[in-house]
Amino acid sequence: MRAAVYHGPGDVRVEEVPDPELEAPTDAIVRITHTAVCGSDLWFYRGESDYPAGGRVGHEPMGVVEAVGDDVTSLEPGDRVLSPFSISCGECEFCRKGLYTSCTADESWGGENTGAQGEKVRAPHADGTLVRVPDRYADDEDVLESLLPLTDVMCTGHHAAVSAGVDAGDTAIVVGDGAVGLCGVLAASRLGAERVVAMGHHEDRLEIAREFGATDVIAARGEDAVEEAIELTDGGANHVLECVGAESSMETAAEVARPGGTVGYVGVPQGVETTGFLDTMFRKNVGLEGGVAPVRKYVDDLMADVLQGTLDPSPVFTKTVDLDGVPDGYAAMDERDAVKVMVKLDD
Known part of the structure; x- marks a missing residue:
């Protein structure tokens, strides 16, 4: 598969990388259809924060479930899902009180894990992390673009x-x-x-x-x-x-x-x-x-508003690229030529 990989300040490339595989019974594999470049990505892109060279990038995934581990109960292949930028088990002390960004699993997208700016990701703790989009909206492009900002911004x-x-x-x-x-x-x-x-x-x-x-x-x-x-x-x-x-x-x-x-x-x-x-x-x-936004705490309520047509944050996307255009997307945001860049992959 292909994915965006960080090689140093100002240097993000789309390269061939190994396909993700199920590693735990609580994992899912998600084929990415939509993702985005985040303003926080610019910190490492500009060399102002540390990021591992060779690490995959992106933390705002939306896509379709391709496979699930034996212990995943809330999802099945074919489901349309989105994910908060942080991974959460849904069961620990902090998840139970809505502080999902302090989950004891202590995992996140990108770096050593699979980044969201690529063709597929392995989603750890799929039941706790992934948010299912109702079937009736699963192929509604306008709705999906309005839902994508719920992954983060x-x-x-x-x-x-x-x-x-x-x-x-x-x-x-x-x-x-x-x-x-x-x-x-x-x-x-x-x-x-x-x-x-x-x-x-x-x-x-x-x-x-x-x-x-x-x-x-x-x-x-x-x-x-x-x-x-x-x-x-x-x-x-x-x-x-x-x-x-x-x-x-x-x-x-x-x-x-x-x-x-x-x-x-x-x-x-x-x-x-x-x-x-x-x-x-x-x-x-x-x-x-x-502090760090516990997205999973808010996403269901905000999704309900999007689905009933009373909330539409999609105008924050002022530039859209395909996977090959991810490096240009970083440059556009770095140069203030775009507010936020949406990445659309073949669905």
């Missing part, structure tokens, strides 16, 4: 909104106009926020934010952006979604939070020095909630 944006405490009638500020930030806007709107302020630097992305329910957008940078957000919200918001993970975005989130408010942070932290924004939050009694 939609659920991650939702986690930011939930962590920030967004509820009906609230005002929320979303820091970041990448796919997660845009999904954060959509999530805050879905939860009933009366006012959603989207902060970013790209007019085309802020247009998507408006489509997703942003009532105000801010394209300024630095202190100008902070001042505009505080003025728009008459002193800041009680609910702030931090969806980038950079030091500057964390500082912005802290500054635009209203005293006594909460920042829901889901951006993967890179190069963040804590002194500045924590000092701001300390002085304002601002809470900090969030």
Whole structure:
């Protein structure tokens, strides 16, 4: 089979690799039909985080089950499935309380395991990890493209909104106009926020934010952006979604939070020095909630909304490639030519 493989900063190649095989009775083999390039993939692509050379890449799989181990009870060959970016057994202490990203199985897509940007994957703990798409939607391309963001960015944006405490009638500020930030806007709107302020630097992305329910957008940078957000919200918001993970975005989130408010942070932290924004939050009694999104906790509820036509995060995909186009997809996202890249394989 063919799959995308990381060889170093800026160097992702599509190569022949061994087909995955069932290794445990709880495994399944999934033929990938849809996947994506994630903003968090850019950290290793740019050489800003470690990743094993020769490791397969991708963590947002959707496809069709080809084989299941003897102990798999909820799936059978032919089922259409998607998977959260983290693998979960569904049975340990942490899975039972909805903290699937802390599963004691401690496995993930990519690296030494099979990456999702390829023709097939072995899915460990298939019953706990894979989410079945109802048969009536299994071949509906529009629905599948709307469901694909639930593997990561939609659920991650939702986690930011939930962590920030967004509820009906609230005002929320979303820091970041990448796919997660845009999904954060959509999530805050879905939860009933009366006012959603989207902060970013790209007019085309802020247009998507408006489509997703942003009532105000801010394209300024630095202190100008902070001042505009505080003025728009008459002193800041009680609910702030931090969806980038950079030091500057964390500082912005802290500054635009209203005293006594909460920042829901889901951006993967890179190069963040804590002194500045924590000092701001300390002085304002601002809470900090969030972390790695437990996608499996949210995916069923969000899927129900997608299937009934009330939720559609698919506009975050602004470029589509085939498997051979994965290297170009990384480059497009790295150069900010695409918000998020969808990868479609032959079905």
